Structures are given as structure tokens and as C-alpha cells.
Amino acid sequence: MQRVSEADPTTTFQGVDAATGAPLEPSYPISSLADVDAACAAADAAFDAYRATDPETRAAFLEAIGEEIVALGDALIERAHRESGLPVARLTGERGRTVGQLKLFAQVVRDGYWRQARIDPALPDRQPLPRADLRLRMVPLGPVAVFGASNFPLAFSTAGGDTASALAAGCPVVVKGHPAHPGTDDMVAGAIRRAAEKTGMPAGVFGHVRGPANALGAALVQDPRVAAVGFTGSRGGGLALMKLAQGRAVPIPVYAEMSSINPVLLMPAALAARGAALGTAFVGSLTMGAGQFCTNPGLVLAIEGEGLEAFTRAAVEALTAHAPQPMLTGGIRAAYAKGTQALASNPAVEQIACGLEGDGVAREMARLFTTDAQSVLADRALGEEVFGASSLIIRCRDLDELKAVIAGLEGQLTATLHMDEADHAAAASLVPLLERKAGRVLANGWPTGVEVSHAMVHGGPFPATSDGRSTSVGTLAIDRYLRPVCYQDLPAALLPAELRDGAAGPRMIDGKSA
Amino acid sequence: MQRVSEADPTTTFQGVDAATGAPLEPSYPISSLADVDAACAAADAAFDAYRATDPETRAAFLEAIGEEIVALGDALIERAHRESGLPVARLTGERGRTVGQLKLFAQVVRDGYWRQARIDPALPDRQPLPRADLRLRMVPLGPVAVFGASNFPLAFSTAGGDTASALAAGCPVVVKGHPAHPGTDDMVAGAIRRAAEKTGMPAGVFGHVRGPANALGAALVQDPRVAAVGFTGSRGGGLALMKLAQGRAVPIPVYAEMSSINPVLLMPAALAARGAALGTAFVGSLTMGAGQFCTNPGLVLAIEGEGLEAFTRAAVEALTAHAPQPMLTGGIRAAYAKGTQALASNPAVEQIACGLEGDGVAREMARLFTTDAQSVLADRALGEEVFGASSLIIRCRDLDELKAVIAGLEGQLTATLHMDEADHAAAASLVPLLERKAGRVLANGWPTGVEVSHAMVHGGPFPATSDGRSTSVGTLAIDRYLRPVCYQDLPAALLPAELRDGAAGPRMIDGKSA
Secondary structure (H helix, E strand, C coil): CCCCCCCCCCCCCEEEEECCCEEEEEEECCCCCHHHHHHHHHHHHHHHHEEEEEECHHHHHHHCCCCCCCCHHHHHEEEEEEHHCCHHHHHHHHHHHHHHHHHHHHHHHHCCCCHCCCEEEEEEECCCCCCCEEEEEEECCCEEEECCCCCCCCCEEEEEEEEHHHHHHHCCEEEEECCCCCCHHHHHHHHHHHHHHHHCCCCEEEEHHHECHHHHHHHHHHCCCCEEEEECHHHHHHHHHHHHHHHCCCCCCEEEECCCCCCCECHHHHHHHHHHHHHHHHHHHHHHHHHHCCCCEEEEECCHHHHHHHHHHHHHHHHCCCCEECCCCCHHHHHHHHHHHHHHHCCCCCEEECCCCCCCCCEEEEEEEEEEHHHHHCCHHHHCCCCCEEEEEECCCHHHHEEEEEEEHCCEEEEEEEEEEEHHHHHHHHHHHHHHHHHEECCCCCCCCCCCCCCCCCCCCCCCCCCCCCCCCCHHHHHHEEEEEEECCCCCCCCCCCCCCEEEEEEEEEEEEE | CCCCCCCCCECCCCCCCCCCCEEEEEEEECCCCHHHHHHHHHHEEEEEEEHHCCCHHHHHHHHHHHHHHHHHCCHHHHHHHHHHCHHHHHHHHHHHHHHHHHHHHHHHHHHCCCCCCCEECCCCCCCCCCCCHHHEEEEEECEEECCCCCCCCCCCCEEEEEHHHHHHHCCEEEEEECCCHHHHHHHHHHHHHHHHHHHHCCCCCCCECCCHHHHHHHHHHCCCCEEEEECCHHHHHHHHHHHHHHCCCCCCCCCCCCCCCCCCEEEEEHHHHHHHHHHHHHHHHHHHHHCCCCCCCEEEEEEEEHHHHHHHHHHHHHHHHCCCCCCCCHHHHHHHHHHHHHHHCCCCEEEEEEEECCCCCCECCCEEEEEHHHHHCCCHHHHHCCCCCCEEEEEEHHHHHHHHHHHHHHCCEEEEECCCCCHHHHHHHHHHHHHHEEEEECCCCCCCCCCCCCCCCCCCCCCCCCCCCCCCHHHHHHHHHHEEEECCCCCCHHHCHHHHCCCCCCEEEEEEEE
16 A cells, blocks of 8 residues: 655644544644655556456455444544534444445446446448447546545545545545544555455555645646546635646646535415424524535525514524534634625624623624625525535515525525425426526425435535536546546457457447346 | 527628639628627527426427428539539438437437436335435536537538537527538528427527627637637637636636647558558548548557558559548648648658649648657647548557557547557557547547447547537537426426426436336
8 A cells, every 4th residue: 555654744733622622632743745746656556457357356356445434433433523523422323324335336336237238239331431330338547546535534635536446446545634634544545555465456446635735626626647636625625636636748637626615495375384493493404513514505595575574583592502612723714704704794694693602712603693684686696605504584575586696596406495384386496496496406405414315416616616517426526537448349358348249247339227 | 599690790791712712692691799798698598498498399309400400402412512622422421410419309309318307205214314306307408609620511501510409409490500501501500590480499599600700609608608618629719718718707618629630540450451452442531621620530550660661652642643622721731731831841750741733722732651659658739639531650669658648638529549459459458548548549540430329439649629528429419508406395286297206217316217
């Protein structure tokens, strides 16, 4: 396995206890640019051998990563808790999700749909010209740079969804560990290395660099051997990576999940039937994980009336009693404070609730604001993400005004409808608009739960992601790291195994599933 | 139907007879920037209605376009022949391909695989958390800007592969007609409009602008309602569109097919067995359509020896006797002359054959050059495309040197192996390298024939295309204009028809084809 940066670190860095702000032992070496170069060289050298692994071998590697993560035991959860401030129960669930995600991608590799095998048999007697034998499969793009995310130190980080889907596709991965959880990152990177060793993967299939400087990530994205980038984080960070990737001699795809305010639409009949219950449930979704979910409901839209008033009263009550947990980092806390202050000082906006003040550092009160639709239509900035437990209720006069607000929103990860049967006609007129704006449209639930499955989409039009044609969660995420290759009249001996006549696995023959 | 620019043209432009350089009647109005705006507005307005069309209706529209093109009769072929200089037989074949392509996409729309319908049924009793009902389908991106290509005035132009695949996906299309064949473009645009009217498509489903200025295309790519771009043309043109698309407030995907030199590898046993025959056949592929195919074999690699000498002798003989046809435009001819002069004046390169001189304007002699592998390794510019009937034979000392040349090449549309059974071991070591470089790997054929089918890939790593994850020919081309949307717990009444329980069509349930 490629272990970079440990030979001669020029300097080191430490994690920070999210609850106290105190530095956490031990120190970790900061990777150098030479480390980035070495990791990319090793990944490139491993690429052909790794992509040639048979499905069972590759699946076993993915499963072994999960087993090694489980074998880290409670020490992993404890470390992630201290570094992120996220509750132990949440992190335990996140570990289950991370391991389950690796297992699911192992199954994807075995099932073989991802190969998209297609065969158009030769038609030697066709007039006016014969048809050659044509066979298509997906092949991996090459080494993938993955950036760990701060808000999911397990499921979106070192061995998270980007890593799992890229490895499943047959791409070596070089992870840039997130500097907010270096201990968690170090433990998980070790688990991946052990799994690779135990399952006989080529050296270089997993590379790892770390440190607080942006230059490290920039060097990774600019390395000519890197073929794609997976990122979850801020809009500024994602845009910077896109720019770097597009400025290369050979531009590469960047899958950056960046910014989403996740509108929740409360339809009149649902509001009338259970406005207060919705208000309470809404605050539960809003404050989960200190509101630090990509799918946090940062915008609520409803038509004015008694239902909305009941919703608002219940939400204010629940939020006012909410005790905060620490935010992930001081930087995120500062950005949250700045964003909520901007809302509070906007004359068109009223702050209607504020959560309890927390003890210790990095605890930020949840906030609830309200405004009217005309103000939002006049000031697009009101639709921008404030990362954390802040939300804005937009009072609309009627359905048309609500639609106008939706039409003016940027791309989103999710859009949610709360509705009853009497709302269906109005909702039906909204769905086409919502599916143009968001990657996931959900009904009578909250967007903060993201299932890892075949039909999930965790993506959406820009700026929710840099590439709305993709998802970063669910099995379709593997498609991000693949490209098609056609083999024309290649002798059977030279064809990839899965494209030979009679090979097992799903395939399309002459355009029909076979 | 949206007909732009005919109300008050500020000026007009004319086609040019490729054989004589004389202007062709009639004049056509140059579209204004207001015309671009109007076409994009109409396309955007048509989007929801068009994407909601049922498969049969949309398929009928695509087929009707083909019927209207056929109904144009020989006048279309004659006009295309005069504007492009391409032979009538070739254009007749190209018309068949264009119509066949529309029919194939109609079948794709009916078959429904492109929707990628996926259902993960709800698991209400799952522990620790229930699973919601999740359903996924692909939806179209939005209005697509298509740039007609000069070298295929039918199959890659106004109603070509980009238009057919985008319309199949449910995207309205705004075509920027290629100014080198305005008459052909005008006739085909009329055919599309008539087909749209006859099949009851929403106004705006097809928009059309034209004129020689780059500003027109730039405005189209920058229009905020345009969601994707399809382009086949020069590297400079493609890079310019990529930059414009990335510089938008909302960046959009550009599918530009740009530049490829299409290496042909002659393996020793094949060369020994039939070197001379290969040389003659090679010149046939090289000079087809004045070498103006994207997949023209611009590079030949082989290990030195008697077989290569026989190949070269036969190629020289065939090429020397080749009488040219006019090139597509004066600009393309000038670029070809410049590129071949640069090769001829390179001290490391020897010109070994030159075709016959043609009569009239825009006829450029075919050229054959040779050099050795070390020179190519020292000068990457020798691997750059010269668009036209020019090719460079690279003499390699051994297989390792040949591999080094391949490894140094940029991304390609195709890579070709000529081989016998005794070559298989060496070829097997080349295939992994070739599939990293090219979108199509072919054996014992020539790259200039591109089948329109399910398993075709006409794409490849940058700079062959701007996006190596895609193909612009074959049914997989539809994927370029789609994005996934997940519907979570949506009541059946609000679900898209193809995602309802019991709906017809292919789907994946819980990760398995059903």
C-alpha cells in the first residue's frame, strides 16, 4: 500500500475537540506535494491491474473494507464524536450506513449491470453494407481524487460513497482526508489499507494525503494522472475545484455536491389537517446534526392561512426549546453566525424563533425566520444556503406566487411536498417544476434521510451539484466514474471476458435485454 | 413552429459551390441575436409539454422527420453535393443513415430502456429504520443547442445524431445551421418543422438559427435557457464552446467531438501475410470523402521490416494515383494545406507520396508521410490532427517503442489493430492501452465506417471529445441529455406513468432487471 508523507514530514497538524476547541492528540504529518505526486503515480501504476480484477475479487475488497471498519470498534465512533461533535448514536448509524454502502457496491460489482454490456452481432449479409460485430462495455475512467467531507466523517469521507463507488467502478482512489477529523481519517485509511493487503489488491489502489492546506487538494486535482474528482462541501470549495479541473491540459469531470436549501412545500389541505404536527416534525429535521445535512430543510413555502399559523406556532415552540450541539468546526460556526445575522438584519425578514444557547465553543442556536414571497422574488440572496439549523418560512398569497418563488430558486438536492389527497391537483401542477429544480422529489417526509439504494438520487442541477447528471449516493453513483468503449470485430481471445459469447451477466443484445 | 429571423433580416448570406467556389443562390437571412433569444424562449416554453409526450407520440415525430427528409427527394442530395463537394453516392448513403438514425431513436423511445426506471419498494418494517418507496427515472435536461457539422451535412447536421438523440430524450432543440451548407440546412429545417406540425408537437420544439458569425453560436451557448450543447467540429471551436459553457452562471455540459488522428496498428504477422493488400485498403479509407471523416486514419504504426515495406509501397502506389475531390470549404482546404506543409517541412518527416492534383478550387492532393518513433516521441505535435487525406506512417523498432508512441498520444475516437492469430499475444498486451486512449477499438477493419447501433461508441477521451463519458453516435447518445430524478413516497396519482406499479416497460426492482 502507498503510505505517503510519513517518511519526512515537514510539519504536522492536529484535530480539534468540537465540544471544547482544545487540540486533540496525536499530531499527524502534513502531506507534501511530493506525497501527492507519489500517491498519484502509484494509483496510475495500479490502474490496469486493479481494473482487471474479476468481480468477485473486487467485491471482496469492498466488503473487507467494511469489515476492517467494523473491527476498529467503538474507538472509531469515539474519535469521530470528539472531532465532529456529532452524537454517538448518529455516528453509530453512520458507520452502519458506511459499511452497508460498501456491501451494496460489492453486490453491484457482482451483479454486473454497471458494465452496460451491449452486443450488436455481425450482419455479414446486410445490404448495402455488412455490419461488423460490435460490443460495448463501460470501463473505469482512471484514478479518482476523493475529498473527505466534514459533515459525514464516515459515510461521505475517507471510505464514504465517493470512495466506494469509484473503487467499485475499478478506479484507484487517492483520498484527501478532511482536516477536521484527522484521527477518524487516519483510522479509516488504515482499514482500507489492511483490506487491500488482505485481499491482494495492487499497491496504489488506495492513496491517502492529508493536511489543512488547500494547495494539497489543488495539486491532486491538477495531477495529470487523476481522471475524476469526488467532493462534498462548500459552494466555494466546489467551484474552485471545478475551475482547476477545467483549466487542466486535459479537463476532467468534477462531481461536487455543494449547496442546497431544500425547499419544503406545505400544501393547504395537509396544513389544515396537521399544521402543528408538521411544525414540530419540521424542527426535528431542521436541527438534526446541528442542521449540518446537505438536505437540511432551509426553506419552507406555504400559502398564508390558519394552517400555516399553526405550523409556525408549533415550529417556534419546538425550536425555542432546542438545545444545540457543537457545530463541526469553528469555520462552519462562523459562517453560520454570519449567514443568520445577515438574515436577521434584512428588513424584509423577521426572526421568529431562536433555540437555546449552548455551553462551550462552536454551539450555535437554531434560528427560524419568516418573510413573504414578494421579498424573496425581489432578493434572490434569500434563497441561498445558510449551512446549519436555520430555516426561512416564505408566506405566499396563492399557488401562483408559490410557483414563482420555486421557479426563481437555484438547483436543489431535494424538494418536498406535504400534502393530502385534496392537494393532489395543485401538487400535480408543481411536480414538473420541482423535478426541473431538484434531484429528489419527496412527499410527506423530510429530506434529511438519504437512503443508500438503487433508486436514490443525491444530486441535482447546479449549484446543488457541479454535474446534475449524476448522484453521489446510491448505486447509480458508480456511473460517474465510467466511460463506454466499443470493441469492433475483436477476436474472442482478445475480448473482455464479460463481452464474450455465452458469458454470464446481464447484457443487451441488438437493443433488447438478454 | 418557431421560425426565427425571417421577419426583418439585417443581412443575408449564401452558400458556395465547393467545386467552383462560386456563390450559390438563393441568399438566406442571417439570424440576429434577437432570433437566438426568441428560439431559446420558444424552446423553453415547449419543454414541459414536449417532455410529457408519450413514447408513441414522440417516436412518431422522429419518424415523421425521416419521412419529410425522404420526401425532399433528390433535390436535397443535389444541393448537399453542390455545397459540400461530397459525392452523390456518399450523400445518398448519408441520407439513409440519417433517416435510419431517426427511426432507431424512435425505437429507443418506444423500448424505454433510456428511462432507466428503478423501483426500491418501501420496507415499512425494516429495522432500525423503515425504507421509503423510492422510484427513479431519467428526465431530459432541457433545451439543447445543436451545431451542424460541415463534414456530414445530413447525418451530423440539422437533423443529425445530436438532434435525433436530444429530441428522443425529450429535449427541444435549437439548431445553429452550418454556414457551409445553408441550402441543405434550410431544406432539412423545413422537413423538421413540417414533421413537428404534422405530429402535433408543441411550438418551439425545434428552433433554427443560421449565419456565418461565431457570435450567433456563442449567444446560443450562453442563453440561460439552454441546458446542453452538441457539437462536431474543430478543436478550436469545441474548446471555445466549452469555455463559454463553463463561464455561465449555471455551467452546462458540452458534448463536442473535436479532434482525432485514429492510430492504425499493423501487427507483424498480418503485415507479413498481406502487407500490400493492407496498404491499398488503407488508402481507400484515408481518401474517402477527401479524408474529411472524424475517424480518418491519420497515423499508422508498425514495426520495421519487409511487411511494412510492402504496405508502404502499395500505399504509395495507390495514393499517387488518387484523384482528389473538392474539400468542404476554403477554410478547411487552407488548414489542410498548412498542416501538410508543416509535416513536409519537418526535418524528421519524409513525404513519400502525393496524390493527383485536382481541377478547380478546394481540391487538395492526398499526402503520405513517414517518420520514426523516436521523432514522434520527441515531438508531440506530430500526433496532432491534420483534417483531410493526410497520414503519417511511424516506423517502430519494436513493440515497446510502438507502445511508447501509443502511450504518448492524446485521446482518440478510434484505435485499429490489423492482426493475425500469431499477433494475438502482442495485441492482448496492447488492448488495455488502446481502450484507455480510444472510444472504439477495432480489429482488421478501417475506422471510417461508423455503424449507428446500440453498441457503437463514437467518443473518446479528450481531445477526441470534450466529454469522454459519452458517445455522439449510437443509441447510448441519448444519455447525454438526461439526468436522474428520484421520487420518494409520491402518491401513485402523482407519479410519472412509467414508474407506477404495473406500468409497461423495462425497470429495475431492488437492483434486479424486471
